[in-house]
């Protein structure tokens with residue numbers, strides 16, 4: 169039986185030995201020769217059979233874990249976690265072009281193919297509510313004020329902004345403004361503590377390029393922002409999951425994971441976490457920082473929606489609380505202004521930012537000076553504050569509408585988070601898998617939500633769905649949650665609901 173599951177190696181092929189072994193098992197998982205729960209043969213066994221080193225087989229298993237197909241647990245070997253529907257077979261990245269691709273490009277290609285697209289509404293079904301988008305409401309984009317700011321800087325600075333030669337770290341005026349506006353009053357940020365990037369996504373990529381190497385481990389909350397999971401895998405990093413749900417962050421599990429010598433980074437969204445909308449409270453932040461003090465693992469905190477708080481006091485960032493100075497904060501204008509601006513930034517000590525700036529120099533030379541200057545103008549005219557005020561008021565109204573509708577329509581046994589800001593909330597049903605069932609049923613009735621499986625680090629069935637309020641006004645929220653309520657009642661009444669999802 170095991171003999172049939174040992175790969176044959178072609179030493180004349182261009183693909184590396186590790187890639188061939190990984191491709192063999194990915195193909196077996198795809199054709200269901202290996203199913204979720206099955207164990208891959210021990211590394212030693214494969215190494216002997218293929219006459220390769222154990223390190224080569226370990227690398228192959230890491231590649232498979234990076235694709236989300238298997239999970240390795242110390243002492244228990246490597247187990248298949250994803251079925252044959254997991255995406256494209258490894259061999260589909262081969263072929264004339266595939267053979268010449270770098271490991272990064274192959275992994276990025278695979279991650280892109282595995283990104284789920286939004287399923288269409290059934291033919292003839294009208295949209296009742298769209299809870300699936302994370303971009304701001306297009307009707308709220310400040311188009312005229314942005315055009316005025318662009319006009320003003322072009323008139324004033326003319327061609328001066330259109331060439332090369334602006335600082336890799338970002339325009340000093342913009343960095344000074346961002347530093348002044350950041351909310352950590354106890355430990356203020358200086359302009360020099362900021363590196364401007366092309367959105368938060370580039371900032372996250374820079375952090376990985378600067379602090380991690382393929383095969384390193386990174387600890388990430390699950391569920392988590394799915395484009396970050398894709399990015400980690402494209403970098404060839406092994407992802408270790410720490411649960412973060414309506415009951416908070418599992419600190420004990422996190423401490424265990426951070427003890428591992430191969431862990432290089434912790435990624436967290438402490439405020440308005442994507443996808444649950446939850447924030448770590450002050451006590452949780454203190455406990456976390458106290459625990460981090462016993463490790464030397466750097467942290468990247470993603471504050472992608474920090475400016476969208478409509479209730480409660482701002483909480484100190486983990487960076488400001490970390491006495492080790494090993495935390496960087498990533499932020500963006502994509503959610504509070506508009507994503508096409510592609511401006512974000514990372515904050516941290518000079519020791520952390522200097523290597524990141526050098527890495528960035530060779531990635532893109534510098535971030536658009538024109539857009540940075542227009543943003544400075546936009547802020548100085550008061551346009552950003554006016555826009556933020558309007559956004560926060562609208563989000564407050566929408567979250568209130570969501571809470572009221574959930575109280576009215578959802579049965580006992582469901583849990584919904586109640587964030588103090590940001591776009592998203594998370595609805596959780598009692599059993600794993602019911603998130604996906606709910607998403608399907610709701611879609612049939614004209615309501616879009618994102619099933620929690622999309623955000624699970626290993627693509628496992630989820631209890632939850634993400635509800636984003638950017639594309640639904642208060643009336644649509646009420647109508648959409650009424651439909652979701654019907655679906656949930658049906659799901660919980662069905663005999664299947666009584667069975668645990670396998």
Ligand SMILES: Cc1ncc(COP(=O)(O)O)c(C=O)c1O
Nearest residue numbers: 367368369393442472500502512
């Ligand atoms: C948690 C999180 N971080 C980062 C990003 C990327 O943002 P940007 O558009 O600034 O690259 C997103 C986008 O949705 C996000 O949800």
